[in-house]
Amino acid sequence: GSPWCCDPTRSSSSPRGLAAEPRGSATRRRGEPPGCGRRAERGAPPAPPPPPPPPPLPPPPPPPPRTKGGGRRARAAPAGRTMPRRGGLPAPAAARRPPPRSFLLLLLLLVLAALLQPGRGLNMCTSGSASSCEECLLIHPKCAWCSKEEFGSTRSVPSRCDLLSSSVVKDVPLSSKGSGQTHLDVTQITPQKVALSLRPGDQTSFRVQVRQVEDYPVDLYYLMDLSLSMNDDLDNIRNLGTKLAEEMRKLTSNFRLGFGSFVDKNISPFSYTAPRYQNNPCIGYKLFPSCVPSFGFRHLLSLTDKVDRFNEEVQKQKVSRNRDAPEGGFDAILQAAVCKEKIGWRKEASHLLVFTTDDVPHIALDGKLGGLVQPHDGQCHLNEANEYSASSQLDYPSLALLGEKLAENNIHLIFAVTKSHYVLYKNFTALIPGTTVEILHKDSKNIIELIVKAYNSIRSKVELTVWDSPEDIALSFTATCQDGLSYPGLRKCGDLKIGDTVSFEVSVEARSCPAEDTSHVFTIKPAGFRDTLEVAVTYNCLCGCTGRAEPASGKCSGNGTYACGLCECDAGYLGARCECEEGAGGETHQGLCREVEGKPLCSGRGECSCNQCVCYESEFGNIYGPFCECDDFSCARYKGVLCSGHGECHCGECKCHAGYIGDNCNCSTETGGCVSSDGQMCSGRGTCVCGRCQCTEPGAFGETCEKCPTCPGVCSTKRDCIECKLFNSGRLDNQTCQKHCKDEIITTVDVLKTDDPNAILCAYPVNNCVMKFTYSELASGKSNLTVLKEPACSSAPSAVTIVLAVIGSVVLIGTILLGLWKLLVTIHDRREFDRFQSERSRARYEMASNPLYRKPISTHNVEFTFNKLNKSYNGTVD
Incomplete structure (x- = not known):
């Protein structure tokens, strides 16, 4: 026979052991590891010593109620005792010797059983109250049901529910x-x-x-808005095919190009439907008096590597005119996505759908304005002329339908839109995976650069x-x-x-x-x-042994159905073999109904019948156990809920479901709620306790500690949100921006107020200017960012100012230098003069005559006589 005692049809996804032992095992004593037996027959090799047991497993669910009178009752027998009505058959006194060929298998199974023994910890499988194979499987993924007939003994029956790849x-x-x-x-x-x-x-x-x-094939379908406002764009893309092919072939050697156009539904109020506008909706429009009739979508060129054909088709096109501002582009996108054969999408290529427009689109329910109440069916509706034939019958597609069909056909949608509508289409990208948006110049001159940039962006992320x-x-x-x-x-x-x-x-x-x-x-x-x-x-929710049930089996004394090693007794019969009739009493049938001698029968909460306790029903829950000593309503509560609603009450103790711990199962082990939008646990500012973040960084708060006005680096984080949400720039892409910055409320002002004590002033350089903003947290948990509309930059000086400044600087510098020179010279002269005066005052001179000096005055004594006035004079003359 097979050495497995557990249901061989049971399997598990994880590489764990099977709690099974070979046939031929005897009874086990209370406290020994469970299984199909305790030891092999004498002579069998001894099992190796068991390693330490695993940690306790999550608890089982409560037992199903049993009602008196047949079938299941208000209790289910746990491990270690026989169960009323249903129970395993007693094992023989001596175990059979296993075949020699199963010797190694026996050792392996005994080791596995020892590994999973609950001797030093809670075994939630055996301590549970499973009374059937199905109930056992629902306790925990590690539990298995032993369906072997010879299992346990009359006095002490081990639990059939016990411990046992992608x-x-x-x-x-x-x-x-x-x-x-x-x-x-x-x-x-x-x-x-x-x-x-x-x-x-x-x-x-x-x-x-x-x-x-590398070098993956690319199919690019160019879908263009041909409404009147796109006339200048049409002129600029007439030779787009050649230039675009040259650029794309730098990225892939296998490139194909297709072309389609759209305007809007040709019904009122979306288009001009009066008879005079049927052939020329531009009649009476002075700026552009002639154009083609309005249409929904036209497929003009299937995907091809002959780019000259693309140029030819574009040159044939003429613009049309619709009545309202929104366009019917979503109709065109859906048809281009689902009409695979018409468009020519290859299975082995990357699919790019470039959508160019200068206005907003019509969306689902807009068609009701024109009497279109039938939702779009998501099917291809191109007729033989490759025109959208259901334009006047179906409503516009929804964003959800659009995203579904694009994903089904592996199409990357590129919105090429004008700057005024960038924010709207950027919001669309958050709802349609794999979609990007780029700003298109009003004349579409940057379309090639735009497509190459978008393609590189798509290829840079997964x-x-x-x-x-x-x-x-x-x-x-x-x-x-x-x-x-x-x-x-x-x-x-x-x-x-x-x-x-x-x-x-x-x-x-x-x-x-x-x-x-x-x-x-x-x-x-x-x-x-x-x-x-x-x-x-x-x-794996069903037991294979259930399908092998034996009604009125002799193993159940003919009074019940034998299935999965247990007897399901008919109404009016009790016992492991259904050998007792319900109501049979007497001392001979009450010996096993007392837990301890002197205690009341069945703990006073049941009746003893055939040496088994039949527990009373209670309005509070189930009473169960071999002596009716257990119930499922006397456990700890959290906020008035038994075991917090995350566990089952078993004999006064909460057995928590997988993922919860604690005396009342109120602590979750799940850490998903602690992961912040940037992938860090509690934003790197706290620890995850019971599924919630406990912030340890001073000043940090929020569900994932993501709010922290005083933390270093907060200005850099908020800068990323400002750049991507307000200026459509920065290092965050569209979807990352929507996810990381969903709680940011950004307002722009002309003058930034910095007097708020709760606001933090941040600044960063932008093109030689400074962008300033303030950051504060609101009571709602959102962040309030107040940003200057324009970076603070100094105004550029005029040429005259620059010339005058240069001349003035030269004159000023010259004057300063001249003054310094004059000052130095003056100081030097004063020092020399002072020294001269000092030396002069110290000089001492003696009076002396120069021998060579002759006085200028000479005196000569001459005697003469002359008459003067008849008078004689005798004297000297000098």
Whole structure:
């Protein structure tokens, strides 16, 4: 016979052991490890010593009620005692010797049983109250049911419910290059198929790798708004095909180009429908008196590598005129996406749909203005002339339908719109995965640069999407991007180069068993990629032994149905073999109804029948146990809820569900709610306790400690949000900006007030100017950012001012230098004069005559006589 005692049909997704032992085991004593027996027959090799037991597992759910009178009652027998009505048959006194060929298997199974023994910890499988295989499987993913007939003993019956892989089905390696290979050879995601087998509460994980291969083929469909306001744009793209092909062939050697146009529905009030406008809706319009009739969508050129044909088709086109401002572009996008054969999309190529317009689009329900009440069916409606034939019958498509069809056909949508409508279309990108938006000049002169930029942006990021995910499955992602860091909760990587490989850890958990199907298939695919990963999940919620039930079995004394090793007694019969009639009393049938001698029968909460306690019913819940000593309503409560609603009450103790701990199961072990938008746990400013962040950084608050006005670096974080939301620039892309900056309220002002004590002033340089803003937190938890409308820049001086400033500077500098020179000279002269005076005052002179000196006056004595006035004079003359 088989050495397994547990139901062989049971399987699990995780590589854990099976709590089973070989046939031929004897009874076990209370406290010994559970299984199908305690030891092998004499002579069998001894089992190796058991290693330490695993930590306690989550608790089981409460037992189902049993009603008196047959069938299930208000209790279910736990491990260690026989159960009323249903129970395992007693094992023989001596175990049979296992076959010699199973010797090694016996040792392995005994080791596994020892590994899973609950001797030093709680075994939630055996301590549970499962009375059937199905109830056992629902306790915990690690539990298994032993359906062997010879199980336990009459006095002490071990629990039949006891402790017991993701499988990659297809795994083609990643490709390194796209063109030059058939589409069957190009692989950008691995693995391609995974099969999982899960139980409720069970979780498994697998790794997905994605690569943007080099030189991958590209199909580009150019969808243009041909309303009257786009006339100048049409003139500028008449030779677009040649120039665009030259640029795109620098990125891929396999490029094809197609063309289509749209205006709007040709019904009122969207277009001019009066008879005089049928052939020329521009009649009476002085600026442009002639144009073609309005139309919804026209497919003009299927995807081709002959770019000259693109130029020819564009040169043939003429603009039209609609009545209201919005255009019917969403009709055109949907038809271009779903009419694969008409457009010519290749399976083995990247699909780019360039949508150019200068106005807002009509969306779902706008068609009611024209009497169109039928929603769009998402189907192709191109007639033989390649025109949209359902334009006047179906409403405009919704954003959800648009995103669904674009994703189904692996199409990257590029919105090329004018600056005035950039914000609106940017909001659309947050609702349609794989979509980008770029600013188109009014004359479309930058269209080539725009397309190349958008293509490089698309190829620089990978984002996983999930299709057909069942409600019973919980998915979580952890991205490992090019920097080698792990980002829990993120399914997207950016800033990639062609050929880079990124990986994602995908965790899959079964929340519950589905009502009908036992299997489900969902798909994981990168947005815009052809490659997909198919995940097949099988739910293990049923026991195979249930289908082998034996009605009126002799093993049940002919009074019950034998299934999964237990007897389901008919009405009026009790006992492990249904050997007793209900109501049978007497001392001979009451010996096993007392827990301890002297205590009341069945703890005073039941009646003793056939040595088994039949517990009373209670308005508060179930009373159960071998002696009716347990109930499911005498446990700790949290906020008035028993076991916080996250566990089951078992004998006065809360047995928490998977993912919860604590005396009253109010503490969650889930950390997903603690992961901030940037992928960090509690924004790096706290710790996750019971599923909530406890902020440790001073000044930090918020659900994930994301708010911290006083933390260093907060200005840099808020700067990113201002740049992406207000100025459409910066390092954050559209979807990252929408996610990280969803709680930012940004207002612009002409003059920034800095007198608010609760606001923090931040500034950063922008093109030689300074952008200033204030940051504060609101009571609602949102951030208030007040930003200057324009960066603070100094005005440029005039030429005259510059010349005068230069001349004045030269004169001033010359005057200063001259003054300094004069000052130095004066100081020097004064010093010399003072020294001269000092030396002069110290000089001493003696009076002396110069021998060579002759006085200028000489005196000579001459005697003469003369008469003067007849008088004689005798004297000297000098």
